[in-house]
Amino acid sequence: MHVLDDPSGLSERARAFLAANATLEPVDIGPDDDTCRAQMREFLGRVDEEALAALRAVQDRWSGLTYGSPTFRRPVRFEPILDIDEPDMPITFSYAVLPSPPDGVFGGELRPDGTLLFGMFAIDEPAFPSLEAFIESEALLAWARTRPSAGPPLDDAHLAELLAERPGLRRIEQACGYHVNWWTDGEILIQHRTPAEYLPLDEPQAWRWLA
Numbered sequence: 001m002h003v004l005d006d007p008s009g010l011s012e013r014a015r016a017f018l019a020a021n022a023t024l025e026p027v028d029i030g031p032d033d034d035t036c037r038a039q040m041r042e043f044l045g046r047v048d049e050e051a052l053a054a055l056r057a058v059q060d061r062w063s064g065l066t067y068g069s070p071t072f073r074r075p076v077r078f079e080p081i082l083d084i085d086e087p088d089m090p091i092t093f094s095y096a097v098l099p100s101p102p103d104g105v106f107g108g109e110l111r112p113d114g115t116l117l118f119g120m121f122a123i124d125e126p127a128f129p130s131l132e133a134f135i136e137s138e139a140l141l142a143w144a145r146t147r148p149s150a151g152p153p154l155d156d157a158h159l160a161e162l163l164a165e166r167p168g169l170r171r172i173e174q175a176c177g178y179h180v181n182w183w184t185d186g187e188i189l190i191q192h193r194t195p196a197e198y199l200p201l202d203e204p205q206a207w208r209w210l211a
Contacts (some may be wrong), residue, residue, distance in 0.1 A: 003061050009132055011174065017139035022067040029059050030081025039084040042092070051091045051112040055082050058093060058110060062131055066100055070141040071180075075100040078131070080110055092117070092124075096131070106198065116177075118198035125196050128177035135163065136175035140182055147209040150188040154206040159192055162208075184211050 004024055007015040031039065033052060040047045056082050065078040077100040080093035096116065096118055097108030107119045108127070116134055118127040128134040154162065163169055170187035175182045185188045192206040193199060 001060070003065060003135075004061075006119045010095060011136060012131075012174060013143060014136050014139040017142055018065075018067070018135065021142070022065055024064045025062045025066045025077060027077065027079035028081065029079075030083060036082045039082070040091075043087045043089070045154060048112075052082070054112040054114075055080065055093055058096075058114075058131075062096075069140075070138050070145065071109070072099070072106070097134075111140060118196070120197050123197045125198060126178045127196070127198065128180075133177060136172075137177060137180055137182070140172065140175050140189070144189055144191065144207075144209045147189070147211065150208040150210045154208070159190070159206040162190070187211055 002024065003010070004018060004022060007018060010018070013172045030036075033056075036052055036055070037047045039053075063080065064080045066075065068074070069076045076097050078097055080090070080096040083089070083094045090176075091112055093110040093112075095107060096110040097118070099106055106118070106120055108116055109124060110116055110131070114130045115126050116128040116131055117124040119125060128137065165185070166185055169183040169188075169190065170185065172182040172184060179194045179196045183192075188208050189208070189211040190206060190208045194205065
């Protein structure tokens with residue numbers, strides 16, 4: 001069932017974010033099962049039925065989801081497909097997250113295990129462990145931008161000092177990725193980003209808001 005119809009597994013904040021901001025748009029789901037199997041045989045020399053089942057499950061839950069991304073400050077659309085055209089390449093689901101309209105530069109793809117990768121041009125890096133984690137991070141950022149600042153942005157050294165000074169700060173695991181981390185102690189909310197090709201940054205790299 002599509003995430004807009006059944007948002008189970010998401011936090012209340014993430015559910016509210018999707019309800020307020022997301023729509024379901026028609027998208028292409030790519031080749032049918034037989035064509036996907038033929039592509040696998042041609043380029044991989046085998047058929048990965050588990051990957052194909054994972055693709056269909058992801059499409060059922062996420063395809064067509066469209067909203068304005070707080071992280072990337074532009075509309076994005078989810079339309080994962082299987083499109084194998086090179087031999088011996090790991091299976092990924094292309095176009096999992098795309099700017100809307102596509103710009104030919106930025107995009108996201110999924111591994112069959114659910115890992116979300118983002119890239120600029122041909123460089124893709126693991127970004128979040130799942131689409132759910134990405135949505136949780138998006139929802140937190142959207143909410144944070146409605147809150148008052150808790151102080152000026154921080155570089156890594158000052159963030160480390162703050163974390164040491166406030167031992168109650170806990171990492172919000174469900175919203176964290178490989179380059180984005182969140183903490184809160186109920187009084188302040190912190191987002192920390194580390195540079196990536198898809199997320200170029202200059203100092204500072206941490207922001208804080210009153211929670």
